[in-house]
Amino acid sequence: MEPTDEEVVETAAEAAEGYVLSELATSDVDDLDVTVTFEDGVLDVEVYVNAPDADADVEQVADDAALVAGQAVDDLFAE
Template sequence: MPTDDEVVETAAKAAEDVVFSRFDIGEIEDIDVTVTFEDGVLDVAVYVNAPDARLDEGRVADDAALAARAAVDDLFGD
C-alpha cells in the first residue's frame, strides 16, 4: 500500500510530465499543480498560464489532471 506522500508525488509528477511534454518551457509563464490525498480521496488541480502557446491551456490542464489520477490508479494496481 503506497503512502500518502507517494500518492501525492506520483500524481504531481504525472501532471507536470503532461504539461511539460506539451509546452516548451519558455511558453509557460506560470504552472501550479496542487495534489492532496486525505482519507483515501485524491484531489488534483492543475493551472497553466502559457498565453503565447498555440495549445489550449485549460485542455492541457485537464489532461494533466486526468493523467495524475491514472498514475495513482496504476500505483494502487487498479
C-alpha cells in the first residue's frame, strides 16, 4: 500500500529535523524550520537553520538534511 501524502510529509520532516539535530548541538540552534510539500508525486523540502554559534557549516547541514529527507521518503515508498 502506498503511503499517504501526510505520511510522506511527516517522514520527510522528521528525517530532516533529526539530521540537523544530530549534526548540530541543540543549544547552538536558535531556529529550525523544515517546510515539506508533496503534491502530484513531487517532494519539496526546504530546511532553514539559524545557528550562528555552531562550529559546523550550517548551510551544508541544511542542504544535507533536505537530501536525507528525500532518501527517507524513497525508503518509505520502497517498503
